[in-house]
Amino acid sequence: MSFLAITRATLAKDVRLEWRSKDAINSMLFFALLVVVIFSFSFDPTAEESRRIAGGLIWVAFLFAAVVALNQTWARELRNQVLDAYRVSPAPANPLFLAKAFGNFIFVGVLEAVMTPLFIAFYKLRALGPAWELAPIAALGTWALVVNGTFFAAMSLRTRSREIMLPLLLFPLSIPALLGMVNATTAVLTGEESARFWIALLVAYDVVFTIACLLLFETVLEAE
Amino acid sequence: MVEGESTSGVVVVNELIKQFGGFAALRGVTAEFAAGKLYVILGENGAGKTTLLRTIAGLAQPTRGTISVLGVPIVKQVCSQIGYMAHPSLLYDEMSGMENLTYFAGLYGIGTSRCREVISAVKLDPDLARPVGQYSQGMRQRMSLVRALLNDPMLLLLDEPFSNVDSRSAQEMTALLAQLRDRGKTLLVVTHQPGLLESVADEFVWMEQGKIVDRTSRLRAGMP
Amino acid sequence: MKRGFPILAIITGLLLSFALYEALIAAPTEQTMGNVQRIFYYHVPSAWTAFLLFLINFVASVTYLIRRDVKADILALTTAEVGVVFCTVVLVTGPIWARPVWGIWWTWDLRLTLTLVLWLIYVSYLMLRRFSTSGQTPVLAAVLAIFGALDVPLVYFSIWFFRTQHPSPVIGGGGSLDPRMAHVLLINWAAFLCLAWLLCWTRYQLELVKREIEDAQARESLVEGTR
Numbered sequence: 034m035s036f037l038a039i040t041r042a043t044l045a046k047d048v049r050l051e052w053r054s055k056d057a058i059n060s061m062l063f064f065a066l067l068v069v070v071i072f073s074f075s076f077d078p079t080a081e082e083s084r085r086i087a088g089g090l091i092w093v094a095f096l097f098a099a100v101v102a103l104n105q106t107w108a109r110e111l112r113n114q115v116l117d118a119y120r121v122s123p124a125p126a127n128p129l130f131l132a133k134a135f136g137n138f139i140f141v142g143v144l145e146a147v148m149t150p151l152f153i154a155f156y157k158l159r160a161l162g163p164a165w166e167l168a169p170i171a172a173l174g175t176w177a178l179v180v181n182g183t184f185f186a187a188m189s190l191r192t193r194s195r196e197i198m199l200p201l202l203l204f205p206l207s208i209p210a211l212l213g214m215v216n217a218t219t220a221v222l223t224g225e226e227s228a229r230f231w232i233a234l235l236v237a238y239d240v241v242f243t244i245a246c247l248l249l250f251e252t253v254l255e256a257e
Numbered sequence: 258m259v260e261g262e263s264t265s266g267v268v269v270v271n272e273l274i275k276q277f278g279g280f281a282a283l284r285g286v287t288a289e290f291a292a293g294k295l296y297v298i299l300g301e302n303g304a305g306k307t308t309l310l311r312t313i314a315g316l317a318q319p320t321r322g323t324i325s326v327l328g329v330p331i332v333k334q335v336c337s338q339i340g341y342m343a344h345p346s347l348l349y350d351e352m353s354g355m356e357n358l359t360y361f362a363g364l365y366g367i368g369t370s371r372c373r374e375v376i377s378a379v380k381l382d383p384d385l386a387r388p389v390g391q392y393s394q395g396m397r398q399r400m401s402l403v404r405a406l407l408n409d410p411m412l413l414l415l416d417e418p419f420s421n422v423d424s425r426s427a428q429e430m431t432a433l434l435a436q437l438r439d440r441g442k443t444l445l446v447v448t449h450q451p452g453l454l455e456s457v458a459d460e461f462v463w464m465e466q467g468k469i470v471d472r473t474s475r476l477r478a479g480m481p
Numbered sequence: 482m483k484r485g486f487p488i489l490a491i492i493t494g495l496l497l498s499f500a501l502y503e504a505l506i507a508a509p510t511e512q513t514m515g516n517v518q519r520i521f522y523y524h525v526p527s528a529w530t531a532f533l534l535f536l537i538n539f540v541a542s543v544t545y546l547i548r549r550d551v552k553a554d555i556l557a558l559t560t561a562e563v564g565v566v567f568c569t570v571v572l573v574t575g576p577i578w579a580r581p582v583w584g585i586w587w588t589w590d591l592r593l594t595l596t597l598v599l600w601l602i603y604v605s606y607l608m609l610r611r612f613s614t615s616g617q618t619p620v621l622a623a624v625l626a627i628f629g630a631l632d633v634p635l636v637y638f639s640i641w642f643f644r645t646q647h648p649s650p651v652i653g654g655g656g657s658l659d660p661r662m663a664h665v666l667l668i669n670w671a672a673f674l675c676l677a678w679l680l681c682w683t684r685y686q687l688e689l690v691k692r693e694i695e696d697a698q699a700r701e702s703l704v705e706g707t708r
Binding site for chain 2: 616695699702703704
């Protein structure tokens, strides 16, 4: 099967598996809700201040939800050593990576879709800048977290304390992306500055690291 | 299939050494395995049997020494000719047998009709709609064997295929393995129950502490 | 150790002493900040040294991935460890300087923030090396080092732009430098480079010996079959 066909088949399989083990989705959704509520209790500002810090709050909340989601997508491949079956086949490594990354993107996207209306409600948010820009910001920012997150989750498979290694490796490298996401969102919410530079930064980050991940994933997968 | 010299076997290993840190799982294995033969690999736990199979399958890289499968030193190039089955099922518990097979067949570029062929060859219960996690151990092992046979491999690597399998299933699997051998395939079977294969095996390969210590054509009385 | 080592050790000792004298006594006192400013001669050269070490780490990591040469891996490990040490010096001297001068412990200025992020990346690198259970830890570490190197320009530009939007005090001064101070700065940098070289050399030899012992033990286990 072609590269694209294998990616599609693997993604379809993952979505199907995720859907069938509804426990995982339900607990993740509930976790996402809890994060928003905790943040609301911890940071309870007036409507004006909230616009300034909401960008940061939202993305930190997404970051924590993403880490919990990222940790478990590779866990499924370790049960019954199923990953061996993929590695033994002639299928190349990159369709596996892309399928996992897209799957995580969808998964984290669903979590974000649940958390965002709650944030808007609790913080009485309204975008004073061009609101449509929030869509590319959300997409680019989520991909930035997910592409490196999928890669380092795979790397963590080869370490002790797997669950803590993922954030340890992911967070430092994600700092420029985090700056981008947060400042772009804040720029749009406050309408005080243009988000254009930050969006460009996110595009650069996504391009650089997507290429790096695709070039180096096979090396990491085979590093037993 | 890649044509090798007439004198070289399907699998040729020379002074194969595999070390995990300070522990040497394989301490210099030299052997040749020919086409159209069924080899039973025996030894205590920790003798290196699983490591040998995994190295031949391309899942582990040798620390030193050479390995050549089907005349080629890089296993990945001929992996479409290799079938691998291990003690864990290498299947997704939440998907049905057919869904599992369709997915893995796709990795080899094989369609669903071939899946059905192999299923009937293995005489599997056609109730494939249930999730694999609900199968009996015997059914699961046979499903795992089907997965390994999907690509009609020249070389079959089976690690503990009879583990926890009922005697009827075991007999049927033994008959099937003999048929595959008669069709010219090479089978390397690691098992703690060599008695099951006594009537069909061509050679018994005894391993101890990472080396092959003996190769016999009959199972000695009194050996485990 | 080769004969060059004691010579290097002596030179380092001499340079450091001379640099100390220059920094604390000979250099002119800064106009506005007074003697506190002298920490500049430790803060800035440490940063430059750390960045140089991390650059060497990047080159060694790429070399390792291409050639799988064990020496490249040992060099990568060594420069990462010593680099983290010098980075820590930067992160500690920064607040020590900032507090008496500006009354704040920290400022998100470009150099300090970049140093902090590099410190975080390389600490995570060292943790990966420690926590890895793979037989191919050097490969994983090299991959992480490459990701870190790719990240650096992105970190730089993101902080630079953020600073232009939200200016704040710059630790280390932005303006021009008195040539006598530049002179002392360079002497200190030379001394720090020698110290870094000395530390790396020692660590490298230590790691080399450690690996030779491990190899010998592995060879023994091959022969005896004991675990």
